[in-house]
Amino acid sequence: MYRMIQLAEYSAFMNMALDEAICEAVRQGESPSTIRFYTWKPSAISIGYFQGLLNEVNIEACRQAGVDIVRRMTGGGAVYHDTNGEVTYSIIGPVDDFPKDIIKSYEAICSHIVTALKNLGINAYFHPINDIIVDGRKISGNAQTRRNGILLQHGTILYDVDVDRMFSLLKVSDQKIADKMIQSVKKRVTRVLDFGDISKERLVEELEKAFCEGREVQYGSYSEKELARAKELAKIRYETDEWNRMR
Amino acid sequence: MNGTATRKVEGGKLVRIDVSFGKSIQEVRITGDFFLHPEDTILELERTLSHAALPLQKELLEKDIQETIAKHHAVLIGLSAADLVSVLEEALRCTA
Numbered sequence: 001m002y003r004m005i006q007l008a009e010y011s012a013f014m015n016m017a018l019d020e021a022i023c024e025a026v027r028q029g030e031s032p033s034t035i036r037f038y039t040w041k042p043s044a045i046s047i048g049y050f051q052g053l054l055n056e057v058n059i060e061a062c063r064q065a066g067v068d069i070v071r072r073m074t075g076g077g078a079v080y081h082d083t084n085g086e087v088t089y090s091i092i093g094p095v096d097d098f099p100k101d102i103i104k105s106y107e108a109i110c111s112h113i114v115t116a117l118k119n120l121g122i123n124a125y126f127h128p129i130n131d132i133i134v135d136g137r138k139i140s141g142n143a144q145t146r147r148n149g150i151l152l153q154h155g156t157i158l159y160d161v162d163v164d165r166m167f168s169l170l171k172v173s174d175q176k177i178a179d180k181m182i183q184s185v186k187k188r189v190t191r192v193l194d195f196g197d198i199s200k201e202r203l204v205e206e207l208e209k210a211f212c213e214g215r216e217v218q219y220g221s222y223s224e225k226e227l228a229r230a231k232e233l234a235k236i237r238y239e240t241d242e243w244n245r246m247r
Numbered sequence: 248m249n250g251t252a253t254r255k256v257e258g259g260k261l262v263r264i265d266v267s268f269g270k271s272i273q274e275v276r277i278t279g280d281f282f283l284h285p286e287d288t289i290l291e292l293e294r295t296l297s298h299a300a301l302p303l304q305k306e307l308l309e310k311d312i313q314e315t316i317a318k319h320h321a322v323l324i325g326l327s328a329a330d331l332v333s334v335l336e337e338a339l340r341c342t343a
Contacts, residue, residue, distance in 0.1 A: 049286050052278040055263065075324075077261075077280035102284065102322055129260075129282070129325055146284055247278055 002093065003220040004211070005036035007204050012044035012070040012081065015088070017233035020073060021226045022092050023150045031223060033093030035211045037204055040081035040088070044068040045169055048076040048143065053245050054171075061169050071244045072154075074143035076130065079156060080166040085191075087204060089113075090154040091211070095146050106130050106142060109153050112213065113140050116206035117157075122195045130155075137190035157207070158191040159200055252337035260325030264296075264338040272297050275335070281325035288321040296335055303339065305332050 010018065015038055025031035044067055047056050053071070056078045062069055081088065091109055098105040110126045117124035117132070117139065124140075127133040132140035142155030192198050211217070222230075237243045253263040262279035266272060275296040283289055295315045299308045312328035315321075 048280050050277070050279055050281060050283065050289060052263065052276075055278060073286070075280070075282035075286065102282075102324060144282070145286060147286075247276065 001032050001216045001218060003032040003034045004208060004217050005034060005221060006219065007037040007039065007087070009039045009041045011042065012040055012046060012068040013234040013238040014230055015040060016046070016070050016072060016238045017230040018222065018226065019090050019092065019152055019154060020233050021229040023147065023152050024229065025223065025226050026092055027148050027150050031226065033097065035089065035091045035217070037207065038088050039083060039086070041083045042066050042068055043083045044070060044081045045078055046070050046072050046081060047078045049073055050075050050247070051078060052247050056171055058169055058171055065169065067169055069244060070238050071246060072143060074145045074152070074154065076141065076143035078170055079141060080169060081156065082160070082162060082165070085160045085162060086156045086158050087200065087207065088154060088156045089207065090152060092150060092152050095149055095151045098151050102144065103128050105151065106144060106153070110140070110142055112210040113155070113157060113207065115213065116203070116210040119206045119210070120192070120195070120198055120203065122192065134190050137188055139190050139192070157203065158189060159203060160193045161189060161191045163189065248342045250338040250340065250342040252334050252341050254330070254334050254337070256326055256330045262326050262330060262334055264331070264334045266335060266338045268301065268339065271301055272299055277331070279326070281323070283324070284322045285319070288316070288319045291315050291319055292331070296331065299335070303332070303336055305336065308332050
């Protein structure tokens with residue numbers, strides 16, 4: 001049985017801490033496997049576990065814009081999480097619930113997002129390793145980790161991305177090519193709002209329905225212990241320079 | 248001396264290697280948007296690359312990387328052992 005936790009807004013640090021706290025609780029048998037949806041407030045940049053912070057993020061621009069920066073426990077690239085511009089999901093369960101092959105497991109989990117988008121009239125498809133594409137443009141990026149027998153996959157669905165703002169916060173190696181890169185990225189990403197006047201509530205509704213397919217799901221909420229542990233993890237790990245500047 | 252190389256490999260993932268070296272390699276740092284399971288195997292991979300003899304013996308190093316991955320039951324996604332060797336070789340040439 002999977003617990004589904006409805007859309008809620010947290011800081012970058014709490015969002016990553018909640019993922020880890022739930023992984024712990026599921027592993028210890030204290031919580032059911034979980035699917036959760038969330039947004040980020042304030043807006044934030046998350047970088048992949050293996051990325052070099054200074055290589056990827058314009059720290060001063062983020063500071064001036066009030067944008068938080070957090071390192072994820074998953075690999076992958078730098079993501080701009082605009083408070084109003086995207087919906088993020090996490091799915092957390094025993095690795096045996098998913099295909100053993102990592103790319104097949106990405107495909108299986110991403111299939112729910114593909115279904116949700118198709119139900120909204122958006123012709124999306126999975127593109128290995130970890131993307132969902134519409135008309136050759138990326139609408140969703142996903143990242144996975146498997147630790148202590150528990151699989152966590154999280155990802156974003158771009159609802160209303162501001163590419164110019166994104167590029168002001170991420171490092172661009174050569175300012176002379178910045179405009180060209182922004183134009184190039186604009187051609188490589190798309191968003192739900194490009195396909196009609198679809199409300200975020202409708203998007204989340206379809207995502208919830210799609211993630212219920214093939215599994216028993218009950219709506220629930222975070223336990224007091226998960227929230228307390230997440231607050232602790234946010235403080236001792238995700239807010240710290242030791243973690244975020246690790247590489 | 249310090250060297251750096253960055254490459255976008257086939258499949259779209261990016262890897263950067265920073266290396267400090269003299270007559271031998273002192274330190275290697277691998278960063279990028281690839282995936283590696285389990286994640287802490289990155290330290291073992293960096294250790295393997297930092298123990299590579301100079302001049303670089305590419306086939307031997309590639310084999311050592313593959314052995315490190317196998318020993319830790321790791322899976323490297325978006326990047327191969329050959330890519331790591333190739334980018335390290337480039338980093339050793341591109342010095343600051």
